[in-house]
Amino acid sequence: MIDCRAASKSYASQPVLRGIDLVVEPGICALLGANGAGKSTLLRLLSGLEEPDDGSVFIDGLGFRDHPVEIRRNLGVLPEGLGLFESLTIIENLMAIGPIYGLTKSETAARATNLLGLFELTQGRHTVARNCSFGMRKKTALAMALLHRPKVLLLDEPFEGIDPSSSAVIEMLLGQLSSDGATILLTSHILSIVQKIATRVVILRHGRIESDFNPPTINEEVEEVYFNIVGKPQPEVLDWLGS
Structure with missing residues (x-):
């Protein structure tokens, strides 16, 4: 349903996405990565809010230039700015x-x-x-x-700032839509929720896909895979914040 081919995007000559090839079929695909990895930019390209500098994007086999109305009738978007x-x-x-x-x-x-x-x-x-x-x-x-x-959902941080009860409802709704054949691509920094609901995980790093896997088919936890790629934080202890 989602077909992204060699998509690249730069802002002020600074590359944000570097030749992304991504096909997403029905299910829940979680797009992970550190801040600035290119997640929101990729969702903007896939939702037609911006065009790639190079490459192409298709939703259910259609491109935004020729079929903007048809695509948007079957597309639900939760954008970064709401x-x-x-x-x-x-x-x-x-x-x-x-x-x-x-x-x-x-x-x-x-x-x-x-x-x-x-x-x-x-x-x-x-x-x-x-x-x-x-x-x-x-x-x-x-x-x-x-x-x-919609048949396709693009959700930028749907669980951010949401209370636990509503988070549970959203998990239920996304699971139901997925079971009914919807294609869902979402970003999230809440790895525990991703572990529960995602049928596929894609990790971006510096505008490139670094990992693409199905959580049920691996022995590692999503969090473990994530930190193996982006690096485990080792913050310096600030003495002045202590007692």
């Missing part, structure tokens, strides 16, 4: 996005009600987005990505 309509309330954000994906007003309202209930946002549904907490904003953006039941 992409909320800041002056609208939570429920207004969901009601505004539904018709863009071809949902009727009644379909949008019914699905929005379900998602707000799952994410414990019902009481705050009339809160303007810019006045919401980070967790509420993140859950609203995720609900917007799920609303049209």
Whole structure:
């Protein structure tokens, strides 16, 4: 469903992605790496928010230049900046996005009600987005990505800033979507969650794929593989922070 071929991207002549070849089939693929490894940039290319400098990107065999509408109808995106309509309330954000994906007003309202209930946002549904907490904003953006039941999900840090109850709900929803044939590519720094839900793990380092494996087929923990690649932290003890 996701096909990235020799994709490269630079900013101000600084390479961020260096010839990424990545094919992602239905399941949950976790994209890991240190800050600056290129994870969010890769998601932006795959979601059509930016174009690669070299190489190409296809979603379900289609390219963004020729088929932008068809791709976006089957694509759900949780971007790094969340992409909320800041002056609208939570429920207004969901009601505004539904018709863009071809949902009727009644379909949008019914699905929005379900998602707000799952994410414990019902009481705050009339809160303007810019006045919401980070967790509420993140859950609203995720609900917007799920609303049209997309075939492909690109999620940038879906568990960051989320309370444990909502994290459990998100894990359940992603597992259900995966079982139903959805293709999910997500970034996360929470390795314990990745260990539980990912059917595949890809680790980026300096804009290149350094490791690509299926957690159930290896004896090592995801955390162990990750630190073997990016390096185990050995912080210097700061005397002035001690007693």
